Amino acid sequence: MLELSTPVQYVKGVGPRIGEILAGKGIHTVGDLLHYLPFRYEDRLNPRGISELRAGEMATVVGEVRNSGLFRTRRMPIFQLTVGQGRARLRCLWFNATYLQDKFTPGQMIALYGKVEEDPHNRELQIVQPQFEILGDPTDSGENGAEKKAAESLEIGRIVPIYEAIGRLTPRWFRRTIRTALDNLTPDLADPIPAAVRAHLGLISPRAALWNVHWPEPGESFEALQSSRTPAHLRMIFDELFFIELGLELKRREQKAQTGIAFQLDDGVRAAIKKILPFHPTAAQKRVLKEIAADMEKPYPMRRLLQGDVGSGKTIVGFEAAIIAIENGCQVALMAPTEILAQQHYFSARRILENAGYRIVLLTGSLEADRKREVRRHISQGNAQLVIGTHALLEEKVEFAKLGLVIVDEQHRFGVLQRLKLMKKPAEGEERSRASLAARGDGVRASATSAPAEPDVLVMTATPIPRTLALTLYGDLDLSVLDELPPGRTPIDTRVGSDEESAKVWKFVRKQVAAGHQAYVVYPVIAENEESELKAAVKMYRDLSGAIFKDLKVGLLHGRLDSELKDQVMRMFQRGELNILVATTVIEVGVDVP
Structure with a gap:
């Protein structure tokens, strides 16, 4: 068995x-x-009589082979089979089917399944390329030979899996x-x-x-x-769902067994948070911060997903969580998927946090080598309290003195392994330190020390995820939702239109620009290719700037532009010097525009 x-x-x-x-x-x-x-x-149940067939339907037919043969055309050989039920006949055709030449003999019982069509020349019904099964030969004894085989068939007289x-x-x-x-x-x-x-x-x-x-x-x-x-x-x-959830629950238990950092949330920390707030927080922001702070006080690592629409105030909540870690003597890493967003977070953090005396650095792939080395030195020595960056934070050369909190913005842009690599930075740094001490003969054995505390992790997303789906996909994360927009925010109106309605869309865009507003035109790909039907941002930029909106100021932004040019285009759009910005999804990740 x-x-x-x-x-x-x-x-x-x-x-x-x-x-x-x-x-x-x-x-x-x-x-x-x-x-x-x-x-x-x-559905191949209930074989049909030939006289009952209608063109266009899928049908199962059981009949007797009358004749068959191969005839050749200029284009290909075609095998033709005629089956009958009494006086009724049905023709079946197979293209390039020389292998069927000696398959059938008159008098055989055969089951057929396929789409019934009408021959355009003689108006007779036929089935092209049917599936078939031979049920019995003329020499089979008794009437029950074919019937028995039909009953046992995997191809006809039943619902058949495909x-x-x-x-x-x-x-x-x-x-x-x-x-x-x-x-x-x-x-x-x-x-x-x-x-x-x-x-x-x-x-x-x-x-x-x-x-x-x-x-x-x-x-x-x-x-x-x-x-x-x-x-x-x-x-x-x-x-399937049971074992996914069981695996996630086991993962949660493993996490709670790990050593974390039990942050203190005393009056000094609360005062530091209030000091940096640029506006009165919403009730949702207060509730979410309370959930995050409660997690950070626990002795095992926080793993929390913060979901909120664009403009709901996720970033300021992230900064508040960062204050808790920094005031407890730890460093914070904030990882963003693009340099544009990393720079935006950097400027926002400097505006909100620098006046309170917090030291903030930016680490991205486009920084010059000397500047990178200097930033990495500040990180490893613990001088940098809030480190904002892109995938550059994952490089082996980046070592933290005491990483206590990892914030991942637009977490769906990062793989699980990338998140995990940043979370494991403290362990990597400690292993290298122990290895270095052991190599110098300082008497420190790598196995003698306990595992370093894992940092807390807060991942943020603006992607709307239904709660049940979030708990399924991210069951190893606790969920917080910012379900309230700050006062004065206009509700978002989403509409769907086809390419045929593009003229109406461009008319609406022109109307908005005339009213003093700006517009994004977003395309998910940069260059056209044969595998995609999506319009490329570069081509659309040429079409819009050269024809449709040639009297307006149109900009182009995508990930392949060098860092300085990206920054220049974004700044021009933020200052209102561009009316329309054609972009790829680099702008999907919460770039601020007044």
């Missing part, structure tokens, strides 16, 4: 060579194969192979879901789910199958 952990090559009909092909798609075991699910189903092909492995191959695997699967399939949960939710067994998702029971709703809402699908969906 097969177990779910059995290598897939041991399924009958697979073997080592096909096993390698399957491995290329991540199918290594019997369990992987059985979780290669149909992407749709075809799989995505992998190379030469066709959907039909997957049907046969998966059926073989299911037939030989051990009956003692363990159920990892607790019995109380199964009973409460009415979940079917894993074995029944695997059978029914591939081979639905007679009477199963075809609509439920197509929408993946059958009991079998629901069981498999539940399993």
